[in-house]
Amino acid sequence: MKKENVRVIIWGLGAMGGGMADMLLKKKGVDIVGVVGRGAKIGKSIYEFIQTERGDRPDVIIDTYENVITEKAADVVLLCTDSFTRNAFDKIKYCLEKKINVVSSAEEMAYPQAQEPELAAEMDRIAKENGVTVLGTGINPGLIMDLLVVCLTGACIDVDHVTARRVNSLSPFGPAVMHEQGIGTTVEEFKEGAATGKIAGHVGFNESIRMISDALGWKLSGKVEQTMEPIVTNVHRKAPYAEVQPGYVAGCAMKGYGYVDGELKIEMDHPQQIEPETEGTNTGDYVIIKGTPNINMANKPEVPGGIGTIAMCVNMIPHVINAKPGLKTMIDLPVPRAIMGDMRELIEE
Amino acid sequence: MKKENVRVIIWGLGAMGGGMADMLLKKKGVDIVGVVGRGAKIGKSIYEFIQTERGDRPDVIIDTYENVITEKAADVVLLCTDSFTRNAFDKIKYCLEKKINVVSSAEEMAYPQAQEPELAAEMDRIAKENGVTVLGTGINPGLIMDLLVVCLTGACIDVDHVTARRVNSLSPFGPAVMHEQGIGTTVEEFKEGAATGKIAGHVGFNESIRMISDALGWKLSGKVEQTMEPIVTNVHRKAPYAEVQPGYVAGCAMKGYGYVDGELKIEMDHPQQIEPETEGTNTGDYVIIKGTPNINMANKPEVPGGIGTIAMCVNMIPHVINAKPGLKTMIDLPVPRAIMGDMRELIEE
Ligand SMILES: NC(=O)c1ccc[n+]([C@@H]2O[C@H](COP(=O)([O-])OP(=O)(O)OC[C@H]3O[C@@H](n4cnc5c(N)ncnc54)[C@H](O)[C@@H]3O)[C@@H](O)[C@H]2O)c1
Numbered sequence: 001m002k003k004e005n006v007r008v009i010i011w012g013l014g015a016m017g018g019g020m021a022d023m024l025l026k027k028k029g030v031d032i033v034g035v036v037g038r039g040a041k042i043g044k045s046i047y048e049f050i051q052t053e054r055g056d057r058p059d060v061i062i063d064t065y066e067n068v069i070t071e072k073a074a075d076v077v078l079l080c081t082d083s084f085t086r087n088a089f090d091k092i093k094y095c096l097e098k099k100i101n102v103v104s105s106a107e108e109m110a111y112p113q114a115q116e117p118e119l120a121a122e123m124d125r126i127a128k129e130n131g132v133t134v135l136g137t138g139i140n141p142g143l144i145m146d147l148l149v150v151c152l153t154g155a156c157i158d159v160d161h162v163t164a165r166r167v168n169s170l171s172p173f174g175p176a177v178m179h180e181q182g183i184g185t186t187v188e189e190f191k192e193g194a195a196t197g198k199i200a201g202h203v204g205f206n207e208s209i210r211m212i213s214d215a216l217g218w219k220l221s222g223k224v225e226q227t228m229e230p231i232v233t234n235v236h237r238k239a240p241y242a243e244v245q246p247g248y249v250a251g252c253a254m255k256g257y258g259y260v261d262g263e264l265k266i267e268m269d270h271p272q273q274i275e276p277e278t279e280g281t282n283t284g285d286y287v288i289i290k291g292t293p294n295i296n297m298a299n300k301p302e303v304p305g306g307i308g309t310i311a312m313c314v315n316m317i318p319h320v321i322n323a324k325p326g327l328k329t330m331i332d333l334p335v336p337r338a339i340m341g342d343m344r345e346l347i348e349e
Numbered sequence: 350m351k352k353e354n355v356r357v358i359i360w361g362l363g364a365m366g367g368g369m370a371d372m373l374l375k376k377k378g379v380d381i382v383g384v385v386g387r388g389a390k391i392g393k394s395i396y397e398f399i400q401t402e403r404g405d406r407p408d409v410i411i412d413t414y415e416n417v418i419t420e421k422a423a424d425v426v427l428l429c430t431d432s433f434t435r436n437a438f439d440k441i442k443y444c445l446e447k448k449i450n451v452v453s454s455a456e457e458m459a460y461p462q463a464q465e466p467e468l469a470a471e472m473d474r475i476a477k478e479n480g481v482t483v484l485g486t487g488i489n490p491g492l493i494m495d496l497l498v499v500c501l502t503g504a505c506i507d508v509d510h511v512t513a514r515r516v517n518s519l520s521p522f523g524p525a526v527m528h529e530q531g532i533g534t535t536v537e538e539f540k541e542g543a544a545t546g547k548i549a550g551h552v553g554f555n556e557s558i559r560m561i562s563d564a565l566g567w568k569l570s571g572k573v574e575q576t577m578e579p580i581v582t583n584v585h586r587k588a589p590y591a592e593v594q595p596g597y598v599a600g601c602a603m604k605g606y607g608y609v610d611g612e613l614k615i616e617m618d619h620p621q622q623i624e625p626e627t628e629g630t631n632t633g634d635y636v637i638i639k640g641t642p643n644i645n646m647a648n649k650p651e652v653p654g655g656i657g658t659i660a661m662c663v664n665m666i667p668h669v670i671n672a673k674p675g676l677k678t679m680i681d682l683p684v685p686r687a688i689m690g691d692m693r694e695l696i697e698e
């Protein structure tokens with residue numbers, strides 16, 4: 001057991017970073033020792049941007065990364081700024097070189113070997129040089145469409161085919177997500193946006209499929225294939241940050257395919273939309289394994305993406321502190337778990 | 350990657366050990382280098398007792414433990430002889446002192462700290478002294494009512510209460526299991542057998558509840574409580590190894606309760622019976638977490654216990670070889686996974 005509280009820095013106080021701050025403030029044996037922001041947030045109290053009331057807690061003032069991330073200033077940085085490894089890379093490097101472990105919520109960082117093998121090797125090298133660890137995690141990628149699948153194959157003698165399906169509601173999300181998913185566009189705008197990359201949809205199939213295939217020892221025989229289709233609504237749908245008329249796009253349905261020796265082995269099916277129940281869609285997470293034995297798992301409704309990502313990043317802190325130095329992924333570390341006790345008790349000396 | 354094949358010894362060639370032999374013979378990069386049996390099996394070929402045809406494989410002759418388990422004779426022993434730590438202990442000690450890792454299918458070994466803390470400490474000490482690792486695993490305890498629960502709490506900010514439910518069929522099992530579960534007895538005989546311990550029912554609630562509570566950082570405030578009730582059939586039921594008339598016992602329903610600060614936090618619900626569908630019972634595995642967020646997982650039908658245990662024990666071999674020396678449990682190691690490639694690729698040098 002660690003004697004002093006675990007020290008955490010949050011970099012990026014948006015929806016995820018803010019939620020992690022709220023979560024950490026409720027936990028025992030852990031302190032938020034710094035928060036990195038940018039622009040107008042700098043110099044302000046974190047309590048202006050999160051749900052928790054300050055009460056008689058010491059204040060935490062948002063500052064620049066140069067001021068906050070100094071050598072060994074924390075045990076871990078929760079990096080909640082980016083989706084792509086390429087964009088997160090310099091920030092991760094900076095933290096690692098200050099000898100601080102990193103947990104990143106960037107989707108691509110859940111398995112950076114998939115899309116950015118060179119940067120992954122570089123992060124591994126830098127982390128090892130500095131005796132610290134870097135992990136990417138989140139709800140998806142990070143758990144629902146990959147780690148949970150892997151875990152369930154543990155009960156299998158053989159696996160022939162895997163399907164991970166996540167049917168979820170986008171209603172709780174903000175304007176940025178509505179935009180990325182093409183909510184409210186016409187079918188034509190959606191198709192154009194998908195073609196130009198303006199509508200990004202879900203980022204993570206490459207990562208999830210590689211995590212599964214590497215875990216099982218399957219070698220992918222080609223690139224991960226992806227499709228993206230608009231979910232056109234027949235009824236009026238209204239969520240806090242979007243309102244969609246019949247005939248317009250209320251969601252984005254993505255599929256992903258991983259091939260081994262030319263054979264389709266791993267399928268991802270991820271339709272995301274606002275107010276799915278208005279047209280009778282029941283949300284849920286599904287893992288369907290064809291093998292010995294078959295597995296047919298459903299979690300209904302789906303684990304909500306925001307809360308789930310906040311929880312996963314915070315819950316992995318002890319595992320990341322305890323891990324051997326280097327770049328780790330969810331399949332390298334012990335299973336995630338909720339932290340209901342004192343976080344210090346989870347830290348190995 | 351390891352150069353030579355992973356070398357496995359199986360101790361106890363019953364239903365589980367035999368199934369593991371069949372599984373290993375289908376896998377790449379691993380060899381069965383010895384099998385320990387007793388009585389009339391000694392001196393015979395393993396191929397007389399397993400499903401797989403010998404073909405042109407070299408033969409493996411069943412022998413005594415003294416002859417098979419010599420120093421570093423294998424990378425791992427799969428010990429499939431016992432349910433209770435107390436009975437497995439001397440065998441485990443013997444293997445560890447020969448500097449061989451151990452995976453045990455004994456239910457209590459899934460978390461020996463729960464019922465045998467002193468033996469657990471002793472095994473940890475011996476394993477460390479000899480630079481090897483010992484793990485207990487299986488389908489339940491080992492995955493369904495514990496590790497899977499823990500893994501799903503990883504998506505939770507807070508957990509208030511956990512229920513693990515496993516509704517399974519006993520039809521595939523043999524006479525020993527029918528006996529242990531009281532199948533075919535009268536209600537009176539069942540109650541007497543339960544009182545005297547002759548009808549043991551499921552072994553594992555203590556282990557599963559402690560694994561969950563330790564993983565989450567909950568301190569149990571008292572002993573795990575258990576109840577055991579007969580499942581009396583209203584219809585004629587017939588399975589390969591049992592036939593039960595209406596009014597007799599076709600199953601054994603167990604419940605387990607774990608308390609934290611006097612409050613019920615962890616519930617186990619495990620009704621096991623032959624031919625459950627005859628009275629409309631749908632089998633399945635369920636994890637119900639009350640927390641932030643709620644989780645409501647179902648896997649239908651249940652993962653079959655025999656196949657699942659065979660798979661779990663074999664699939665954990667690489668993790669056990671790679672682990673730091675000592676006694677480990679499923680919450681200490683990376684998630685289990687099916688092995689579809691060469692086992693040597695999973696071994697760290
Ligand atoms: N893996 C998953 O399951 C998962 C789930 C949710 C979110 N994510 C990803 O996590 C990231 C964060 O998500 P979010 O919902 O909090 O986004 P957000 O837009 O609400 O917040 C991001 C915050 O980071 C800040 N920021 C960005 N660059 C910065 C910099 N250089 N210095 C300081 N602050 C900076 C922004 O100002 C903003 O406050 C996103 O890229 C998102 O896609 C992944």
Ligand SMILES: NC(=O)c1ccc[n+]([C@@H]2O[C@H](COP(=O)([O-])OP(=O)(O)OC[C@H]3O[C@@H](n4cnc5c(N)ncnc54)[C@H](O)[C@@H]3O)[C@@H](O)[C@H]2O)c1
Binds near residue numbers: 366431
């Ligand atoms: N954790 C789980 O989920 C789980 C699941 C299935 C079985 N198990 C347990 O695993 C154990 C094995 O199960 P099984 O179905 O194979 O039982 P089994 O009775 O079919 O086989 C046990 C075998 O071990 C042999 N054996 C016993 N002591 C021995 C000794 N000293 N030397 C050599 N051989 C010996 C027996 O002769 C027999 O062949 C049981 O105790 C069972 O309860 C656990």
